[in-house]
Amino acid sequence: MTGTGSIGRRLTLLLAGVAALLSVLSWWMVTGLARQAAERTQDNVLAASVTTIAETLRSEQGEVRLELPYSAFSMLGAISEDRVFYRVATGDTVLTGYEDLPVPSEVLSSGGRVVFDTGEYSGEEIRMATVARLVLAGTQPVPVNVTVAQTRGGVASISAELSQLAAFLSVAFFLVAVSLSAFAARTSLKPLNEIAAAVSRRGPSDLRPLRRAAPTELAPLMSSLNRLMDRLGQSIRSAEDFIAEAAHRIRTPLATVRAQAEIALRSAKDDDQKQRLRQMIRAVDESSRSAGQLLDHATVIYRSDDLVRTPVHLSDLVGQTVAGLEPTAAMKDIRLHVDMIPAMVEVDPVLMENALRNVLDNAIKYSPPDTVVTIAVSEQDGEIRIAVKDQGPGLGDGPVDTLTQRFQRGSNTQGIVGSGLGLTIAKDVLVAHCGRLDLETLEGNRGTCASLVLPSS
Amino acid sequence: MRLTCLALLLSFVATLASALEIEDHRLFPGTGDRMLKVISTADLEVFEPYLRTFQASQPSLSIDYTVVSSTELHRAIRSGAVFDLALSSAMDLQFQLANDGFAQSHRSETTSALPDWARWRDLIFAFTAEPAVVVLSTERFQGLDLPTTRQELVTLLREYPERFDGAVGTYDVRDSGLGYLFATQEARSTDAYWRLSEVMGRLNPQLYCCSGQMIDDVAEGRLALAYNVLGSYAAERLARDSGGQVQILGMQDFTNVILRSAIIPTTAQETAGAGAFIDMLARLGQREAPGTWPLPPLGQTGADNLVGFGPIRLGPALMVYLDPLNRRAFLTEWENALEQR
């Protein structure tokens, strides 16, 4: 399954991205607003200044007079270190001030309203406030324009200061948002983790449907999970059914053939015929044994994935297996001797019986008649050992570990019907239980010892 | 090499002299061929120690020091005269130069350490805070109570018109930029100014262009009292004059404190030297103790018998009284007060 990244991380990144966007957006807005506020402040002060000046306009002896009030300029110096320019003019005649100060672009229609404009003077950007007044000079009312201007250094520095503060706050906000989104992501995904935990808490073969309260978004996942478990359960059941069915279908006809062959053998006179019939019976036995082992192997495979461990008395396990093979051994006058210790193991009883039965069957098979097969159970160094010793020909000269490979037979097995799966089955079962199968030839080539080793529980 | 410099300088000064009304001039030669051209309102006697000290730290730099009146300095810079440094006590004129784009900016660690009110836009740098004081002749004030406020001074002048007739001196504000500054600031700040001016006007006041002459006349007994003298000059004269002829009086009701400032004109060529000089002045301006320097630092206002008043604010308001209309109105009133015949 290819990984597509953690949902939690993606969610956090997404939320962080949104937070970053919002942070930048808010910073930009605040900076804009700050600049606007600073500009408005400057405008307000310029307006106050220009109004104060305009209020000193009077006429004297038919001439327009004015006296710049100290306050009009001191208020301009109060908020920033900007350069100040001013101009008082009637039409094109400049009464006082900086003559080449730019004329406001708007024609002043109504008196009293301060008009603002931005321009350039003396190499810098300036903000101008202009107000018009009508002054009665002589007989005519004379329109007088008073302009006060300031450079915008103060505005710029205030904006920069506030922008910096806004940036700092934005970053702080962003960091808080990121940590909150990480927290939110984690919290939102909690139901998912809880479901996962609930499923993993179950035993390996617990395929009951999940009944948990879950958010609506997870409902489809839950029902899919339940359907999957149902199908799994069904497939396991059908695997078991299949094996049972296979066993029955293979073995019943074989049984017929064998029985008929034995009957034929009884009534056969010809030695050749007898030989052939014996071979037939041997072939049937081999088929049956192979089939049996293949089915055992299949059982081991499907059960090993999902080991069901239950506490089992070793004496019960060994006893039942030995009892089952007793008649087989008796036929060859082989005595089965058991050395038992009381012990409990946590194993899959079906698989362990399978393993022991195969090893014991092997021992009986390769032992000459009138011998003893010993089954000795012992515990040592945290391991439980079931040692099956026979008095047969030993394992041969080949490498021992290959004997547990599928369908491998040793070099000492000539003339004996068997398939190589027996030891493979036993080894697979033991490996699934975190144990092992030890094989060794006894001293002087006087038999084999196959040990099933399990860790003590 | 030096001779050519000298020759060049003399010719330059000569041409300038025709355009500029120079009160004093001296060249302080250095070891190298760079020259710092300084135009200033401070008398050589007062300012020489500063020049010497600076040259000691930068021996390769020659200093050309020209003394002019504050109005003359203002006019010269406005007409584009080439100077590296312009030092003046007329804050308003300096401010206007800076505001109207005749100064270039300079920034250093030392200037950044100046207090806000001693600096404007990195164009103007104040390095002294000097009060306006009353200087009186001990001899001519014998038997009289020394006034502590303007009101007391007014009373005194009214009571003894015969003693003070023709013996009171002050700036002719029409000629002296500093005088004009003192007068306008005082008129704005206290109503006692016009009353005092009127009283003085009836006493046939002597009008001077500069502090120095006023103090000399007081010292020689020609004047009983000089009003609005620059405190530092007076103090300096007082130090020299051990005979106790001259006394400094600070008015308790109000005292004008001006900031002597420096600008680097846009026409400056030796900007590095100018910057270094300003740094030296700024450092001295920030000194704790007055020491032996002729001019006081920014932190104090001079002699101990003066109450500390805040200096005039270095800001656009200084331009108000420079406005021709305002100036005309003020001068009219001033003439009315002081030239009563």
Add this chain to the structure above:
Amino acid sequence: MRYLLVEDNHELAEAVVNRLALDGHAVDHAASLAEAEDCLAAAQYDLILLDVMLPDGDGRDFLARSRAHLETPVIVLTARSQVSDRVGALDQGADDYITKPFDFSELEARCRAVLRRRGGEARNEIHLGDAIFDPLAGTLRHGAESIDLRNREIRLLEVFARHKGQILSKSHLMDRLFSYDAEVTENAIEVYVGRLRRRIDGMGVRIETVRGLGYRMETGEQ
């Protein structure tokens, strides 16, 4: 012995019936549980051979139902050899189980074991000369003595006992004695016959060698 074979596969059933008949057993065949119940109602049996997968139900369930009132021993025939099947069968009340295809000698051995456990009557005792041979118990009683015979000895003696006076070829005896997967020579027969002779020595019965043909059991001393 009288067997009841409950097996639905007709071919297998026929073969088993015939094969058991060769050994002198009588076998009734039921192809379903219903038929089996009919048979059980009608007659008494020494042993029931019960197949697990039957058309009208699982043989083991039948067993569970009938165990209470059924005293006849049951050996379950199964195609599976898992211990769970074994334990399941035994839990349900079977006495033993055997996997198909089975060796008839093994079946014989298991039957013998089951009947021995059940404490069967001494119906199967065979008189041999002065001795009484119980093939089920595997004992040879002579006077006060009782000898326990080994498995192969029992089988060999039983063959001789049931065919007293008949000549049995070595080859025939080989088939009766050994499983088909071992290569056994005729020498092994001689060894076992020799052992048996020692056993029955002095019991009024003997095994004669018929040169070129085989062996024959005769009563009377050697």
